[in-house]
Amino acid sequence: MTALDLTPPATAPRATRRDWAGLAVLMLPVLLVSIDTTVLNFALPQIAQALSPTAAQQLWLIDAYPLVLATLLVTMGTVGDRIGRRRVLLVGATGFAAVSVLAAFAPTAELLLLARVGLGVFGATLMPATLSLLRTMFLDRSQRRLAIAIWATGFSVGAALGPVVGGVLLAHFHWGSVFLVAVPVLVPLLVLGPFLIRESRDPAPGRIDLVGIALSMAALGGLAWSLKHVAVEGLDAVSVAALVAALAAGTAFVRRMRRSVNPMLDVRLFAVPAFSGALAVNLLSIVALTGFLFFVTQHLQLVEGMPPLEASLVLVPGVLAMIAAGLLVVRVVRHVRPAVAVVGGLTFSFVAYALLSLGGTATTIPQIAISFALLGMGIGAAETISNDQILTAVPPAKAGAASAVSETAYEFGAVLGTTVLGGLLTAVYRSSLHIPAGTDEASAAAARETLGGAAAAAERTGDPALLEAARAAFDAGVGVTSTAGAVLVAVAALVGWVTLRHAER
Structure with missing residues (x-):
């Protein structure tokens, strides 16, 4: 089985103006869900001062949302295949907007964390529906590739825009504004979606496999939670037990899917190199x-x-580079194989991390802007190609499940980005931090938790030496983390070359 076995024929009907207008509407939840993955990065310092979360809570505030998304995406993709993808999309949009309002006015870190979990639940209904609807709206291969390029670019750009949007809002409003932005974005979808987006579903869906759904949630949720626990608490019996339970649930899920006549996820697709390799490139990117x-x-x-606003502008060149690369790669793959395009793009991302790694503790603002622009070029190209390869490998009826797998890789990547690289940064920061003599114990404890805690303690006590020590320790962690990031990008390029080198242009 190759990536081209199930591609619609060249005579497939072309999309209409209504379909392209529907694509524009579908981009709204795509941008919003991906923005919510990273928007807290800029709001985190203000939240830390307002709600005083611990270091563990701070990481969980960022990761709870993509973790819940990753756990539920396969389930929601399957539900959409069966009861209607547009219906699931509109229900999810309504719930997402309502919970966003609750998050904006959360009075404690615990309640904000609970709201982030709710956003993850409803966000999981949005993403599989958007990509799977594209698979049925755009049957012509060239049009579908362009539509997927727009979708993938919007997904990646949304993640990159999160800090920019956060910076603009925080310059003028309370930190809760980063959540309230969901309401005006989703209203056009709820109003125009029923008219511009055609309903689609699996024509032979079979019954909903409740046991399979439970096993998939246990496997994905247990895996994500165990990795998160290791990053926060270190390797212990609890994390090992959670990992073993997740692997057992995953094994049972695979066996059940292989025996099922009409499985919610055809696990045989993972034997297709282009499918599994594209998923790996997606995740690592x-x-x-x-x-x-x-x-x-x-x-x-x-x-x-x-x-915040001034800092967000440093990232704008990278956002523009990501948009350009995601769209231009559609033309590039007409002349070169997907593997060449992926490796070429990720080479820029490798250079981005290498620049920060070589800079050490002397990282400059122009260096960050250039590095993010290079990183954006690579990620934009890799995401477009990987998502196209994933959807090409499946028939239209199973588009929801395949889309969910693609987005599960994306959300696990978001979790791992802050869990692995963020955890590594935190570990180096704590080991490198030298508390100045005379610092009171409360301020020292706050500084050991996070850089934001050190900044708040220094402002409260008027001790600039504590903040300088924390800044030096943080930048030492940035150097080590950048080296790890360069290795990850190199691995992604290698996987892309090995698995996609035989894929057709």
């Missing part, structure tokens, strides 16, 4: 992107002392 944003946004605000 997003790890590199979200990990970069996690430490760069803090560096700009807490080390360089830039206000």
Whole structure:
């Protein structure tokens, strides 16, 4: 089985103006859900001062949303295949807007964390529906590739725009504004969606497999939670037990899907190199992107002392580069194989991390802007190609499940970006931090938790030496984390070359 076995014929009907207008409407939840993955990066310093979360809570505030998304995406994709993708999309949009309002006015870190979980639940209904609807709206291969390029670019750009949107809003409004932006974005979808987007579903869906759904949630949720626990608490019996339970649930899920006549997920697709390789490229690319944003946004605000709006403007060239690369690669793959395009793009991302790694503790603002632009070029190209390869490998009836797998890789990448790279940064920061003599114990404890805690303690006590020590320790962590990011990008390029080198143009 190759990536081209199930591609619609060249005579497939072309999309109409209504379909292209529907694509524009579908981009609204795509941008919103991906923006919500990273928008807290810039709001985190203000939230830390307003709600006083611990270091563990701070990481969970970022990761709870993509973790819940990753756990539920396959389930929601399957539900959409059966009861209607447009219906699931509109229900999810309504719930997402309502919970966003609750998050904006959360009075404690615990309630904000609970709201982030709710956003993850409803966000999981949005993403599989958008990509699977594209698969049925655009049957012509060239039109579908362009539509997927727009979708993938919007998804990646949304993640990159998160800090920019956060910076603009925080310059004028309370931190809760980063959640309230969901309401005006989703209203056009709820109004225009029923008219512009045609309903689609699996014509022979079979019954909903409740046991399979439970096993998939246990496997994905347990895996994500165990990785998160290791990053926060270290390797212990709890994390090992959670990992073993997740692997057992995953094994049972695979066996059940292989025996099923009409499985919710055809696990045989993972034997197709283009499908599994594209998923790996997708995941590793997003790890590199979200990990970069996690430490760069803090560096700009807490080390360089830039206000949110000014700091967000440093990332604008990278956002533009990501948009350009995601769209231009559609033309490139007409002349070169997908593997060449993926490796070529990720080479720019490797150079981006290498620049920060070589800079050490002397990282400059222009260096960050250039690095993010290079990173954006690579991620934009890789995401477009990988999502196209994933959808090409499946028939239209199973588009929801395949889309869910693609987005599960994306959200796991978002979790791993802050869990692995963020956890590594935190570990180096704590080991490198030298508390100045005379610092009171409460301020020292706050500084050991996070850089934001050190900044708040220094402001409260008027001790600049504590903040300088924390800044130096943080930038030491950035150097080590950037080296790890360069290795991840190199692995993604290698996987792309090995698995996609036989894929057709």
